[in-house]
Amino acid sequence: MKPVLLLLALLTAAAAPRSGYDDASPETRAMQDDDDANPGFLWVREGEAQWSKPAGPDGKSCASCHHDATISMRGVAARYPLIDTVSEQPMTLDQRIAQCREERQRADPLPPESEAALGLSAYVGLQSRGMPLHVRADSPFVAAGRRLFETRLGQLNLSCAQCHDERAGMKLGGATIPQGHPNGYPEYRLEWQAMGSLYRRLRDCMTGVRAEPFAPESLQAAELALYLAVRAEGLKVETPAVRP
Amino acid sequence: MVRVLLNAPKQxxxxxxxxxxxxxxxxxxxxxxxxxxxxxxxxxxxxxxVCKLDEEEVFRMNLFPAIAANPFLVFSATAEQSGTLTITFTDDNGVEQTETTPVEVV
Structure with a gap:
């Protein structure tokens, strides 16, 4: 029995990643496909306004340096998380935006999960929509992220892999368990009735297995995000995605 | 002011x-x-x-608590002449907001 299970696990791992879009209902997919119906675009428009809104003592906006986001931010979200050359640590797109705001604009940080922060992230992400995720996989942080993904956590003693690798496509209650790819963040979840970041998703999953969630700025959260991106290699960016 | 996406064909x-x-x-x-x-x-x-095309009311809807956050609405209208489509909505706090978009008859 065991070798069969192992073979099955290997086959699942080798198959092409499947976006959560393909597991969503036709209604949810239709919502994502129509930019006028996708509530994520409410946040995108907020982000577009933020892009050229001056902040900090020098009155600089994102546009002061990066000019037209539709050109300068094209493909950026598909490369994140990456290993920051200065800190030599993995860095997510949300962390990069926050860093830019604090160090370059010298402005007050945007509160995490705020309309403005999610909006900016969604607006930047949108510029890579349809492009395949491609993140450098040759750092030790990827292996560390994979270990976290496969580590049992919390009172329920479950790892990410047990649901999203081994049981993807099966049911949890009435819902199909997706493979858990990060290709649409920040995304609009009908369950939240709001936009949320990848970190919010991870936090909710970890609370779900009754574990203490990684802190938002922790190395672990970034490593896990990095491994998820490597795992989703080749999936198209869908930001702002709509999910149940 | 809340954020609104209003989309109607230009022509x-x-x-x-x-x-x-x-x-x-x-x-x-x-x-x-x-x-x-x-x-x-x-x-x-x-x-x-309430949706008006210039002064003429073309659509009106009363909403109730069962409607989800960030409501999305599609309705149809006809125009005999070019004008401005004006959408006004009111919430329980008495806040009223108006959005407009031009419609050109061809």
Whole structure:
């Protein structure tokens, strides 16, 4: 029995990643496909306004340096998380935006999960929509992220892999368990009735297995995000995605 | 001011129905929920949406608490002559907001 299970696990791992879009209902997919119906675009428009809104003592906006986001931010979200050359640590797109705001604009940080922060992230992400995720996989942080993904956590003693690798496509209650790819963040979840970041998703999953969630700025959260991106290699960016 | 996406075709054939799409950023708090302290969260929904083409009313809707947050609405209208489509909505706090978009009859 065991070798069969192992073979099955290997086959699942080798198959092409499947976006959560393909597991969503036709209604949810239709919502994502129509930019006028996708509530994520409410946040995108907020982000577009933020892009050229001056902040900090020098009155600089994102546009002061990066000019037209539709050109300068094209493909950026598909490369994140990456290993920051200065800190030599993995860095997510949300962390990069926050860093830019604090160090370059010298402005007050945007509160995490705020309309403005999610909006900016969604607006930047949108510029890579349809492009395949491609993140450098040759750092030790990827292996560390994979270990976290496969580590049992919390009172329920479950790892990410047990649901999203081994049981993807099966049911949890009435819902199909997706493979858990990060290709649409920040995304609009009908369950939240709001936009949320990848970190919010991870936090909710970890609370779900009754574990203490990684802190938002922790190395672990970034490593896990990095491994998820490597795992989703080749999936198209869908930001702002709509999910149940 | 809440964020609104209002989408109607820029040019429409005379007398032919066209679709107006409206997406409003609003919590649509039903009034049925309680917060962490057990206190009732007061109802806060958009209760009325009125759409006019110039002075003529083309669509009106009363909304109730069962409608989800960030409501999305599609309705159709016809135009005999070019004008401005004006959408006005009111919420439980008495806040009124108006969005407009031009419609050209060809």
């Amino acid at each position: 429409v054939p005379k007398g032919q129905p066209f679709n107006v799409k409206l997406l409003i950023s609003h919590p649509m708090e039903s009034g049925q929920r309680r917060d962490a302290m057990g206190m009732a969260i007061p109802r806060h929904i958009i209760n009325q949406i």
